[in-house]
Amino acid sequence: MNVMKQFDFLVLLIGSIACFSCSDDISTCENSFKNNSCQDQGEIEIALPNKPKDIITLSNGVQLAKCDSIYILDGDIILSKEQLASLNSVPQTKSAYITALSKRWPGNVIFYTMSSGFYDTNTVQRAINHIETNTSIRFWTKVDGISDYVSFVNGDGNFSYVGKMGGMQLITIYKNSGMGTVVHEIGHALGLFHEHNRADRDSYVTINWGNIKKEWQYAYKKYTDEGYQGSDLGSFDFNSIMLYSSINSFAVDISKPTMTRKNGTTFSGQRDGLSNGDIAGVNRMYGTTAPNDIIYFTREWDENSSNMGRAYLKKYVEYTFVTRLPVQKDEIIYISLYEEGNGSGQEYYPPYEHTEQVKMLKGSRVIKYTVMTESGWQNSSDWYKDIKTVTGIRLPFTRQS
Structure with a gap:
């Protein structure tokens, strides 16, 4: 064969x-x-x-x-x-x-x-x-x-x-x-x-x-x-x-x-x-590796604002988690995240692990989590990455005991 x-x-x-x-x-x-x-x-x-x-x-x-x-x-x-x-x-x-x-x-x-x-x-x-x-x-x-x-x-x-x-x-x-x-x-x-x-x-x-x-x-x-x-x-x-x-x-x-x-x-x-x-x-x-019971997709976008008359830019990344498992309305789930700050200039955030608690208000199997990854003045040398960047996501989520 x-x-x-x-x-x-x-x-x-x-x-x-x-x-x-x-x-x-x-x-x-x-x-x-x-x-x-x-x-x-x-x-x-x-x-x-x-x-x-x-x-x-x-x-x-x-x-x-x-x-x-x-x-x-x-x-x-x-x-x-x-x-x-x-x-x-x-x-x-x-x-x-x-x-x-x-x-x-x-x-x-x-x-x-x-x-x-x-x-x-x-x-x-x-x-x-x-x-x-x-x-x-x-x-x-x-x-x-x-x-x-x-x-x-x-x-x-x-x-x-x-x-x-x-x-x-x-x-x-x-x-x-x-x-x-x-x-x-x-x-x-x-x-x-x-x-x-x-x-x-x-x-x-x-x-x-x-x-x-x-x-x-x-x-x-x-x-x-x-x-x-x-x-x-x-x-x-x-x-x-x-x-x-x-x-x-x-x-x-x-x-x-x-x-x-x-x-x-x-x-x-x-x-x-x-x-x-x-x-x-x-x-x-x-490949030969089947996916877990939860996967995630990312979406990035910019948001313009102003401060002291100057244009200010924020960059976001949205993580959309989708679970194959049924999720009930009002169920509490936990998503474990590892985030690493890479700020420069005015602020710095050290790496840390934390758990996001999400209440499933509609029983949907889609969870969205948004992180601002960097921000700064446009067209300026004082641009800095000032919040945090998600570098690893630990899956799957766990349920409330």
Whole structure:
């Protein structure tokens, strides 16, 4: 069993795909054929399969499918207008592509919701359990105060954004899809691209271009064919859940394969679960250490004020703690902090440890703690760091005994 993955490709081509946030464009396409049944996909995931699409070529040679104002990469990966502009503006080099697209989920945690009336919450939960069992990724139910998350929604076809893009991002699942299909789309959200788009795939498979519908040929291009440089780690993984089947609905003649092994035999794109290679790829991107039951995010900002007619600047950092554990209204919790003063000039604060006591007024699982890190006169030599800087946070919190 292949245990290595195309790590460079997976990591370098992780997409920070921008959010449609209940996009009117997606709704327009889906509403056109709500009453149509999704075609048999033959272990293949397709975005908006019943909607006509145009194939467009960007100035740097990349080909995409276009449905109204929706742009589709590799069959089931959705790009926003902002993402399209970013992709179209980068030169044909690996490093520029990384700069434009690379983004992963911090802390190995993905917050998620399921839309009202979602078809099969049990299937999504099974997919989540499978990924949590085999990787360091954890899925937490979204709570108030969390702005970056995925939302599982009903739709025509199966499709997803790639990587973390910020804000709400959709994972669209067609009715009666299996667990493996959901794992495949979550794989995109984690940052995985398709196995058959590898740069070295021609050493392992033969693409039968004459049997692929013209409007779907772009989904079989190697990333190097689209003008990008990269390298693959490990051999081609025929067991990958990110691989299409040889015979699928992209074919002109669906009785014949769109791609085969080099010896001419066909293969099935399994949807039973992550392969060893898929797991290795995710672990190489995110590590093997699962998060604790509490994580924190930071946000920094400046605040201007005045004193004696002079502009005065204060810098703040806000720590947002999120616990996976249920917290009751009026419960008292304690967060242990280590802070180190690094003041200069007029004041100095020595390092000290202390415990913050927080009363959970609403029973929320989000706790915010703000520290002023430095302050001073703007445009003046008497600037000094005058309060404190948090240099370590000890987790998890403890409860009141």
